[in-house]
Amino acid sequence: MAQERIFGQGSRREEETDLPDNGTPAPSQGAGQAQRDTQGTDDLLAEIDGVLETNAEAFVKGFVQKGGQ
Amino acid sequence: MDRRIYGIETEFGITHSVSQGHSLGADETARRLFAPVLAWGRASNVFLPNGGRLYLDVGSHPEYASAETASLEDVVAQDVAGELIVDDLRQQLQQELDQVGTGGTVHLFKNNVDSAGNSYGSHENYMISRRTEYARLVQVLIPFLVTRQILVGAGRVHPNGPAEFGGLTLGDGSHGPSYSFSQRADHIWEGSSSATTRSRPMINTRDEPHADAEHFRRLHVINGDSSMSQTTTALKMGTTDLMLRMIEAGKILPDRMLADPAAALRIISHDLTGRALVELASGEKMSAVDLQHEYLQAVTHFVDRHGAHHDRVDWVLELWERGLRAVAEQRFDLVDTELDWAIKKKLLDSYAAAHGMDYANPRLLQLDFAYHDTSPTHGLFRMLSRRGAVASFISDDAARAAVTQPPATRASLRGKFIQAVLDAGENYTVDWVHLKLNGSQNQRTVMCKDPFATSQPDADELIAEVQAMSGR
Numbered sequence: 001m002a003q004e005r006i007f008g009q010g011s012r013r014e015e016e017t018d019l020p021d022n023g024t025p026a027p028s029q030g031a032g033q034a035q036r037d038t039q040g041t042d043d044l045l046a047e048i049d050g051v052l053e054t055n056a057e058a059f060v061k062g063f064v065q066k067g068g069q
Numbered sequence: 070m071d072r073r074i075y076g077i078e079t080e081f082g083i084t085h086s087v088s089q090g091h092s093l094g095a096d097e098t099a100r101r102l103f104a105p106v107l108a109w110g111r112a113s114n115v116f117l118p119n120g121g122r123l124y125l126d127v128g129s130h131p132e133y134a135s136a137e138t139a140s141l142e143d144v145v146a147q148d149v150a151g152e153l154i155v156d157d158l159r160q161q162l163q164q165e166l167d168q169v170g171t172g173g174t175v176h177l178f179k180n181n182v183d184s185a186g187n188s189y190g191s192h193e194n195y196m197i198s199r200r201t202e203y204a205r206l207v208q209v210l211i212p213f214l215v216t217r218q219i220l221v222g223a224g225r226v227h228p229n230g231p232a233e234f235g236g237l238t239l240g241d242g243s244h245g246p247s248y249s250f251s252q253r254a255d256h257i258w259e260g261s262s263s264a265t266t267r268s269r270p271m272i273n274t275r276d277e278p279h280a281d282a283e284h285f286r287r288l289h290v291i292n293g294d295s296s297m298s299q300t301t302t303a304l305k306m307g308t309t310d311l312m313l314r315m316i317e318a319g320k321i322l323p324d325r326m327l328a329d330p331a332a333a334l335r336i337i338s339h340d341l342t343g344r345a346l347v348e349l350a351s352g353e354k355m356s357a358v359d360l361q362h363e364y365l366q367a368v369t370h371f372v373d374r375h376g377a378h379h380d381r382v383d384w385v386l387e388l389w390e391r392g393l394r395a396v397a398e399q400r401f402d403l404v405d406t407e408l409d410w411a412i413k414k415k416l417l418d419s420y421a422a423a424h425g426m427d428y429a430n431p432r433l434l435q436l437d438f439a440y441h442d443t444s445p446t447h448g449l450f451r452m453l454s455r456r457g458a459v460a461s462f463i464s465d466d467a468a469r470a471a472v473t474q475p476p477a478t479r480a481s482l483r484g485k486f487i488q489a490v491l492d493a494g495e496n497y498t499v500d501w502v503h504l505k506l507n508g509s510q511n512q513r514t515v516m517c518k519d520p521f522a523t524s525q526p527d528a529d530e531l532i533a534e535v536q537a538m539s540g541r
Contacts, residue, residue: 006109006154007106044458045420048420052447060438063086
């Protein structure tokens, strides 16, 4: 549903909220796998891996602000 | 006071991430994010048709100040509206960057700290009665504000364990990777050496009432974390309002002044058991769970005697009690759909378990940031919300409506005035109290001193005149 846009041209376009088609491999095998519940956690974790930047270290280092207030 | 005005100011973190090549940097990204705002209002500091205010703060933080609200539902709605408004700007900038081939991804975070430890705030405003002795109010409230993080903290990953603070032993003392209740607790520095400065770390004492100064003042609380969860926002504002109501009514409470509030903030934040003892000025030692239980009991007793002043009081008290039980009994599952620190911890822990990681892994810190990302696709809280895995306090429709609709307070006069002058193409100036028309024919200023008033003869007349100019 389009939402009224305050700034800029036109009405707001909702970003795609479908799962990205990313072919993310299932997370690592091993001990952890058996412990996970079956209530969509695997699916959620796969969705997270599909949208986050792959280089976590570079991403984290890149997020630096000056102080606020 | 049974009726109170509340508001929340939120500073957002911003970054432009690229897999290779050149990142725009926070300053440039924020400047470009605000280009549509500048085009709309000829300034990067504007009041909005929903009554709120949007501006580019020191240090390139987009900042949104909610309109003044008079109910928990409205403060939550206006707060969520702020996220939607800044996220719409992000989406526009992302489209532009994609079109011109700059690429990369713009992220906005409703959190309180970056990877270098720079902190930015979430500030709560509460209107309080001028009749209440301010020093007493602050004295009673500070230990509450220091300990409430075990309920309404936003949670934070520490890859290298807690930061050093004056030789204190924080967390389990191992310096291993850890998780804390609060984002902001490590960043409240100001001293506690004298009684007068003791209040400064948590409460900013500047006296700008934005209302009739004879009767009201504004309490500006600056030690809170930004909340993603609507229920966490409602609990944060709802508990603090109840504490204020009880203090304003003159209820006598035990003296729980802390010996060192800055140290207590850190000790409590890094202790997920809620049992670590902090020293009181009296020399006694108490835990965060004990102190919060005492406040909950006092408030419950007060409400029993004086009645509930709004229809969500029972909701607030129930979640308050359950939140404390979750910590006291170490049953975080009791609140892991309602309180940010617990929602985020559950998500991070299941990710860590699935991948055989611990909090030292940069991926976990990335997930911590991503939890607060305002994007519907990249934001982990938004992802959980879409999946129905977290509780809400208001409907999606109410949140969307708050983007353009002011709440039923003085903000409705401001919002209507702004919309009317925009439609009429006239010049105007507004602040929290004044509505000023700078028309070529007609120059007028109206002052709105009552923040509860949704109607005021001179303001209504001015708005009607301006509406008539555009033939509406």
